[in-house]
Amino acid sequence: MQVYTKVVATLGPSTDGLADLGQLLELVDGVRINMSHATERELEARVKAVRRFEKDRGKPIAVIADLRGPSVRTGLMEPLRIAAGAKIVFKLADKSDGSFVPIPRREFFDVVERGDEILMLDGKLVLKAIAASGQLVEAEALSSGEITSNKAVVVKGKDFDIPLPVEEDLAALAVLARYKEDIDYVALSLIKNGAEISLMKKIVEEHGLVASVMAKIETKGAVDRIDEITDAADYIVVARGDLALHYGLEYIPKVQRTLIERALAKGKPVAVATQLLDSMQTNPTPTRAEVNDVYAAASLGVDSLWLTNETASGSYPLEAVSWLRKVISVAEVRPLGRPSPANARDKFAEAVADMAADLGADIAVYSMTGTLAKRVAKFRPPVKIFAGVKEASVARKLALIWGVEPLLLPAQTYEEGLEKLMARFPDRTLVATYGLKGGVHTIKINIKD
Numbered sequence: 001m002q003v004y005t006k007v008v009a010t011l012g013p014s015t016d017g018l019a020d021l022g023q024l025l026e027l028v029d030g031v032r033i034n035m036s037h038a039t040e041r042e043l044e045a046r047v048k049a050v051r052r053f054e055k056d057r058g059k060p061i062a063v064i065a066d067l068r069g070p071s072v073r074t075g076l077m078e079p080l081r082i083a084a085g086a087k088i089v090f091k092l093a094d095k096s097d098g099s100f101v102p103i104p105r106r107e108f109f110d111v112v113e114r115g116d117e118i119l120m121l122d123g124k125l126v127l128k129a130i131a132a133s134g135q136l137v138e139a140e141a142l143s144s145g146e147i148t149s150n151k152a153v154v155v156k157g158k159d160f161d162i163p164l165p166v167e168e169d170l171a172a173l174a175v176l177a178r179y180k181e182d183i184d185y186v187a188l189s190l191i192k193n194g195a196e197i198s199l200m201k202k203i204v205e206e207h208g209l210v211a212s213v214m215a216k217i218e219t220k221g222a223v224d225r226i227d228e229i230t231d232a233a234d235y236i237v238v239a240r241g242d243l244a245l246h247y248g249l250e251y252i253p254k255v256q257r258t259l260i261e262r263a264l265a266k267g268k269p270v271a272v273a274t275q276l277l278d279s280m281q282t283n284p285t286p287t288r289a290e291v292n293d294v295y296a297a298a299s300l301g302v303d304s305l306w307l308t309n310e311t312a313s314g315s316y317p318l319e320a321v322s323w324l325r326k327v328i329s330v331a332e333v334r335p336l337g338r339p340s341p342a343n344a345r346d347k348f349a350e351a352v353a354d355m356a357a358d359l360g361a362d363i364a365v366y367s368m369t370g371t372l373a374k375r376v377a378k379f380r381p382p383v384k385i386f387a388g389v390k391e392a393s394v395a396r397k398l399a400l401i402w403g404v405e406p407l408l409l410p411a412q413t414y415e416e417g418l419e420k421l422m423a424r425f426p427d428r429t430l431v432a433t434y435g436l437k438g439g440v441h442t443i444k445i446n447i448k449d
Contacts, residue, residue, distance in 0.1 A: 004298075004333055005301075006030065006399065008031065008062075008064065008271070010310075011050075014317045024321055030062035030184075031063055033064065035067050035176075036071075036073070043179075060395035062184040063184050063185070063396070064214070065187065066216075067173075067187060069189025069191070072160055073152050074102060074148070075096065077147070078097060082146070087139070088141060089138050090102075090139065092108075092135040109137060111161075112137050114129055116155050116156065119153075119156055122274075122275070124145055126143045152242075173203065173207040177208050180208045184212065186211045186214065189216050190242075191215045191233075193221075201232075212235060213234050214271075216239045217237065218239045218243060219246055223255060226259055230266045235271065236269070236270045237306070238271065240272065243255060260300050265339055266339060269374070269400065276305055277294070278310065283316070285323070294327045294331075298333065300335065301335030303401055304400050305324060333382070335380045338378070345375060349372060349379060352443070356431040357382055359429060361383065361429040362430055362431075363385045364422055364433075365386070365387050365432070365433060365435075366411070367388070368391075368414070370395075370397055371435065372435045388407050389407070394406070431445055
C-alpha cells in the first residue's frame with residue numbers, strides 16, 4: 001500500500017546505543033536532534049552517522065536541528081524526587097544542591113501568581129503556586145515526579161515574555177554552522193508570531209545555513225496567530241505535548257485538527273509531534289489507543305509524524321519506528337482539504353496532480369530546487385510523486401514532504417533530468433514534467449496498459 005506520511009525519529013542516548021543504527025535509519029525519512037540536550041560531540045557523531053548511512057545506501061535523510069527557543073528550564077541541580085502533597089521552592093538561581101529548584105530566568109517569576117498551575121515533565125508533574133514574589137515561588141505538588149537539570153517549566157495558560165533571539169539558540173546556531181551542508185531544517189521552539197519567524201530566518205541565514213525553517217506550535221498565543229505563522233514558516237509542527245500544557249487534554253484533538261487544516265489550506269507542510277507512541281518508552285508494543293491516534297493523524301494528510309522520547313531515551317527505539325511505519329502504511333488518507341491555487345504555477349501543479357489521479361498514473365517531476373514537487377504534493381494526489389533533483393540538499397528537504405520520493409539525479413538541463421527520471425520507471429504509467437519555465441513547456445505521459 002502507498003505510504004504518504006513520512007517518519008521522523010529523534011536521535012538520543014537510546015539510538016546512540018543501538019548496535020546497528022542503520023536498521024533504524026532504513027525505516028525513517030528524517031531525524032531530529034534536540035539542541036536543548038545534545039552536546040557538540042553528540043551532534044557531530046549523530047550527523048556523521050546519518051550522512052555515512054545516506055552515502056552507503058543512497059537514501060536521502062533530512063536532519064532537523066530543534067532549537068531550545070525562549071523556554072524556561074531548570075538550572076543545574078541534584079535530582080529532586082517530589083511526592084504529591086509536598087512543598088517545593090523555586091528560586092532565581094543558576095544552580096542548586098537539590099534543596100530547591102533553580103530557575104535562571106527572571107521571566108518565570110514575573111508571570112507566576114498565587115493559584116497558578118506550574119507544569120513539568122510534559123504535564124505529568126503538576127504544582128500549584130501557594131506563594132510568589134520577585135525571586136521565589138513556593139508551590140504544592142498535586143502529583144509526583146523527579147525534577148532534574150534542564151527540564152522545561154510551563155505556567156498553564158501563560159506565555160513568558162522572552163525576546164528572540166535567546167543566547168542558547170545563538171550558541172546552537174554557531175555550532176550548527178560547522179555542519180551547514182548537513183542541516184536541512186531548523187525547528188524554532190515557542191514561536192509566538194510571524195515576525196519572530198522572519199527574524200529567526202534572517203539569523204539562520206546569517207550563520208551560513210541553507211536550512212528551511214520549521215515553526216513549532218506550542219502555546220495558545222501561537223494557535224491564535226496560526227495564519228501569520230503559517231505564512232512566514234516553511235513547515236508547521238503541531239507539538240502536542242507542549243500544547244497539552246496550555247489547553248485541557250480534551251481540547252487537544254480539536255486544536256490539532258484546526259492547525260492541520262489551516263496548514264493544508266495554505267499549502268504548507270505540517271507535522272504532528274510528541275507522545276504518538278508514548279507507552280513504547282517502556283513497552284515493546286503500543287496501546288490500541290496510540291495506534292488509533294497515529295492512524296487518525298496520518299489519515300488527515302499530514303506530511304510527517306515525529307517520535308521524540310520514544311526513540312531518544314526509550315527502551316525500544318527500533319520497535320517504535322517499526323510500529324509507526326506499520327500503522328502509517330495502512331492509513332486511508334482523506335486530507336482535510338486542499339489549498340486554492342494562488343497563482344499560475346499553483347494551477348499548473350494542481351493540473352498535474354489531477355491529471356495523474358484521473359489516469360491512475362504516478363507523477364515524475366524533475367526539479368532543480370524541489371519547488372514543483374512541493375507544489376504538486378500540497379494538492380495531495382493519491383499517487384506516488386517521484387522527484388528527481390540535482391543536489392543532495394534538495395533531496396533531503398523533499399524527504400519530509402507528503403508522498404514525495406526524492407531521487408538524486410544530476411543533470412545539466414531539465415529535459416535531461418526528466419529523461420533520466422523516466423528511465424528509472426519504464427514499466428509505470430507516468431505523468432512527467434519539470435519545473436515550470438516561461439515559453440513552451442513539456443508534459444509527457446507514459447501509458448502502460
